[in-house]
Amino acid sequence: MKHVVVVGAGLGGLTAGALLAKEGYSVTILEQHTVVGGCATTFKRKGGYTCEVGLHEMDAVYGDRVKETFASLGVYEHVTFVQPDAFYHIATDELAFTMPHDREAAIEKLVLTFPHEKKAILEYFGLLETITREFEQLMTASWWQYAMFPFVFRHILKYRTTSTKTLMERLFKDETLKLILNANVGYYSDKVENLSFLLHSLAQHSYYSGGGWYIKGGSQKFSDHLASVVRQHGGEVITKATVTQIEAHAVTYMHKKQTITIESDIVISNLAPAATYALADIPYHEKRQPASSILTIYIGFKHNLKTVYGEKPYASFFFKGIHDIEAYDAMLDSAIEERGFGFTDYSQIDSGLTSDPDKSFGVILTTDFLVEWQDLSKEAYEQKKAMLLERFLDKLELEYPNIREYIEFAEVATAKTIQRYIKTPNGTAYGFAPTPEQFFRIPQVKSKKRENLYFVGAWVMGGGFSPTIMSGKICYEQICTT
Numbered sequence: 001m002k003h004v005v006v007v008g009a010g011l012g013g014l015t016a017g018a019l020l021a022k023e024g025y026s027v028t029i030l031e032q033h034t035v036v037g038g039c040a041t042t043f044k045r046k047g048g049y050t051c052e053v054g055l056h057e058m059d060a061v062y063g064d065r066v067k068e069t070f071a072s073l074g075v076y077e078h079v080t081f082v083q084p085d086a087f088y089h090i091a092t093d094e095l096a097f098t099m100p101h102d103r104e105a106a107i108e109k110l111v112l113t114f115p116h117e118k119k120a121i122l123e124y125f126g127l128l129e130t131i132t133r134e135f136e137q138l139m140t141a142s143w144w145q146y147a148m149f150p151f152v153f154r155h156i157l158k159y160r161t162t163s164t165k166t167l168m169e170r171l172f173k174d175e176t177l178k179l180i181l182n183a184n185v186g187y188y189s190d191k192v193e194n195l196s197f198l199l200h201s202l203a204q205h206s207y208y209s210g211g212g213w214y215i216k217g218g219s220q221k222f223s224d225h226l227a228s229v230v231r232q233h234g235g236e237v238i239t240k241a242t243v244t245q246i247e248a249h250a251v252t253y254m255h256k257k258q259t260i261t262i263e264s265d266i267v268i269s270n271l272a273p274a275a276t277y278a279l280a281d282i283p284y285h286e287k288r289q290p291a292s293s294i295l296t297i298y299i300g301f302k303h304n305l306k307t308v309y310g311e312k313p314y315a316s317f318f319f320k321g322i323h324d325i326e327a328y329d330a331m332l333d334s335a336i337e338e339r340g341f342g343f344t345d346y347s348q349i350d351s352g353l354t355s356d357p358d359k360s361f362g363v364i365l366t367t368d369f370l371v372e373w374q375d376l377s378k379e380a381y382e383q384k385k386a387m388l389l390e391r392f393l394d395k396l397e398l399e400y401p402n403i404r405e406y407i408e409f410a411e412v413a414t415a416k417t418i419q420r421y422i423k424t425p426n427g428t429a430y431g432f433a434p435t436p437e438q439f440f441r442i443p444q445v446k447s448k449k450r451e452n453l454y455f456v457g458a459w460v461m462g463g464g465f466s467p468t469i470m471s472g473k474i475c476y477e478q479i480c481t482t
């Protein structure tokens with residue numbers, strides 16, 4: 001029985017580890033944090049709060065991308081998924097638009113609101129679908145399909161280096177419509193200009209065709225379930241275990257001040273390639289840029305927001321003073337406190353995040369860059385966080401009058417916080433920046449530099465729950481067929 005050591009218990013590592021353990025491999029997962037899950041974790045706060053670290057909406061829960069993996073790992077039996085009423089809501093000074101989950105409902109509503117753009121709307125949704133179908137084919141392509149690449153995958157080829165902004169400008173005239181279609185760009189990237197249209201297509205189509213979902217009780221439930229599958233099949237999941245060296249057939253880690261070395265036939269890394277090769281002492285130069293990060297404000301409300309404000313959107317984006325994607329992109333060059341923001345109100349769904357149903361949990365989020373925090377003293381860092389907390393609560397109060405009255409606690413987490421907890425370059429949760437230049441690659445899970453080394457996670461196929469879970473499945477399949 002081959003011994004597989006997985007470095008890092010993010011979603012990619014946990015998925016690969018669980019599938020391999022179930023297949024009969026001897027699996028050891030080593031995680032430096034106190035809990036498994038990486039970005040897919042929760043933490044507790046006094047007053048009965050379970051705080052969601054990251055998940056707002058997961059796509060593809062019942063879709064082809066992950067269905068087989070979830071069924072095989074018993075996810076549907078052990079994890080409860082809840083669906084909000086809509087995909088997202090966007091509000092500017094002049095605009096309030098709620099985007100339905102359902103593709104047909106979204107098209108209908110958009111055409112009704114922007115009848116002059118009907119042809120372009122239909123073309124846009126058609127393109128999202130076609131590009132997605134081509135990607136699905138590409139994942140399982142036969143030699144003859146590769147040989148016919150320019151014909152079989154002609155849309156992928158055509159839009160390979162197109163940015164989402166370029167496509168928007170080519171297709172639509174209405175600036176408001178362009179902004180609406182990109183309201184959730186912060187889920188994937190920083191500027192609309194910097195986002196590959198291929199990624200935009202894959203991600204948005206997945207949400208439009210299957211909806212966005214939340215995991216009842218928090219994403220930790222999902223990560224813990226995957227870890228339990230590893231253990232049930234005789235594997236080990238060790239937390240507070242920081243890997244310090246990856247050799248050809250051994251992995252060394254620090255655990256409770258002890259240095260431990262274990263033998264390995266195969267190593268799977270959930271880390272960035274540069275971090276992995278540094279641990280393996282293999283020379284490597286990274287040419288690609290990491291993605292941006294996210295600033296999050298975690299808020300515990302001593303009253304249930306749904307009771308106080310009634311039915312409101314679950315995932316909202318508030319862009320005051322922003323009228324088009326040009327202004328949206330320009331906004332990201334301004335100071336953090338000047339930026340628009342998203343607000344996820346978990347009281348709108350059966351989130352299971354508070355032990356007391358009269359309380360609720362919510363999150364403010366905006367795009368963040370590590371460079372904005374890097375050179376600050378500890379004191380300046382804390383001051384900046386405190387200033388941002390006040391400024392964003394002021395903004396939130398414009399949308400939810402007197403909301404401060406209901407707050408029991410509020411905490412700011414920055415790009416630096418993400419870097420501290422999951423140790424990623426740039427404090428990103430999204431791997432390499434999904435720019436038109438960087439995004440399109442055939443996923444490489446097998447290292448070209450060491451025979452028995454594999455990669456999973458956001459650095460393989462891009463960030464997000466479904467892509468990292470898929471990377472784990474692809475890695476598992478390659479190991480099983482090698």
Ligand SMILES: Cc1cc2nc3c(=O)[nH]c(=O)nc-3n(C[C@H](O)[C@H](O)[C@H](O)COP(=O)(O)OP(=O)(O)OC[C@H]3O[C@@H](n4cnc5c(N)ncnc54)[C@H](O)[C@@H]3O)c2cc1C
Binds near residue numbers: 270463
């Ligand atoms: C605030 C926020 C909001 C998000 N919202 C969404 C959303 O709504 N929808 C969505 O789909 N996605 C969302 N994401 C993105 C998604 O959570 C991530 O892309 C995904 O979980 C990353 O998974 P991964 O497999 O790359 O592992 P990671 O989460 O990067 O985990 C890597 C693991 O490796 C461990 N590690 C690092 N170094 C070592 C070492 N030397 N030894 C041992 N272990 C080590 C880390 O501790 C970590 O646990 C969000 C992320 C964040 C942070």
